[in-house]
Amino acid sequence: MSVRDEGRAAFTQLQAFLAQLEPNDHGRLPAERELCEILGVSRGALRKALAIAESEGRIWRHVGKGTFLGSKPVHDLSEVSAVANYASPAEVLRARAMLEPSLCREAAINASAADLVELRLSAKRGREADTWRRYENWDNRFHRAIANATQNKVLIMIFDSLNNVRRTVAWGRRRDGGAAPAPNHHSFIEHDEIIRAIADRDGDAAEAAMRKHIDSVTRKMMEGNREAN
Structure with missing residues (x-):
């Protein structure tokens, strides 16, 4: 050889x-x-x-x-920390609603077979997670896989910066209501819908599925539900 x-x-x-x-x-x-x-x-x-x-x-x-x-971070961590100190969860969610549906559309066009494997694995392991921390790590890997599937380094860089602010602002909070997500946690079905649309190369459906997911997270957070993610 x-x-x-x-x-x-x-x-x-x-x-x-x-x-x-x-x-x-x-x-x-x-x-x-x-x-x-x-x-x-x-x-x-x-x-x-x-x-x-x-x-x-x-x-x-x-x-x-x-x-x-993952890809090498290109952001300035001190700048991300500074933004996170002043950004609110609502601002983060609004930014996600503007960016991530578009990433899904691009992923539907450009995702490789390896990207689809990574998306399915992340969703599966997130559903199987026995703690919130493990679920959040797999959830983060799922959303990062979508960005990676765009095959666009600029979009990946933008996502990484937003994602670091997201994790600092909203996802370091204490979890109530159980040691792990409930079996009917809204993200499980929504992640599956996103994967299906990307696998079908349906940009419109992928964008709509991610918008629905971010809307669910926003609604639950506005209701004061700590299980939003």
């Missing part, structure tokens, strides 16, 4: 690993040596696989800190 083929084979293994990775607050992957053992590949093949994943926006690497899930 050529070096190039080894890299592609390792990338296939890496994709499967990333699909099963439990998200956390930082999204950090194991060290290279551990990844080699997990995937059963050489260090050289792993590095080629990581380079492919990074070029596709699946991961990003920070020298001295490690490898992380």
